[in-house]
Amino acid sequence: MNAKMKKRMIAVSGVIVIVLILVLAFVGGNTAATTLSVAEAAENPQAGQKVQVSGNVVQDSFSTTDNVLTFKIYDPEGDPATQLEVRYDGAASSTFGNDVTAICTGKINEAGVLECSNLVTKCPSKYEDGADALMVSQLLGYGDDVIGKVVKVSGTVKAGTLSAAGQGDRFVIVDTADGSELPVAFDDALSEDVADGTAVVLTGALTEDGKFAATDVALEG
CATH class of the missing domain: 2.40.50.430 (OB fold (Dihydrolipoamide Acetyltransferase, E2P))
Structure with missing residues (x-):
């Protein structure tokens, strides 16, 4: 194998490695979230892992500072005293409010706060x-x-x-x-x-x- 062919193979191998790294990064970033209850998230936060937690917004627990929304959620079918703090750096929809069902996807930090990257709110029609x-x-x-x-x-x-x-x-x-x-x-x-x-x-x-x-x-x- 001549030197020219060796250089070509090294270049091709390098491109393949880069593609594999990008694919792995994409797949890793889109890993399905683990579904947890409010109690499970509060007791075993699994810091750093992608999770999805659903609960109702605690009455008057929300505030917005520098476009960052913080609030707490609880399980309406569980212990209302068990709550999880959520931080969402994004625009909440008009449905967001007291006792609305909030589906929060993100990662729980070391302080036990769910850093939410996707927030969906639902309230039944009346x-x-x-x-x-x-x-x-x-x-x-x-x-x-x-x-x-x-x-x-x-x-x-x-x-x-x-x-x-x-x-x-x-x-x-x-x-x-x-x-x-x-x-x-x-x-x-x-x-x-x-x-x-x-x-x-x-x-x-x-x-x-x-x-x-x-x-x-x-x-x-």
């Missing part, structure tokens, strides 16, 4: 008849007389206003008759069926600053 609900214009027409009083109000979700809990107004509803708008504060779970233009029925009260503090959000049906 419907309510809007026949006895006030329109936005009717509610606003009562002025100060209705502030703090529990009422039902219906409207459609204004496009582009939906956001996750803890980021200010959750969304704005619009009166389809005259275009009146009402910002809504709501930190609990929101159905994934709530989207731009969705007709909703809200239960709650008008606040002094002109917002509607909702205690319940349902699809009109």
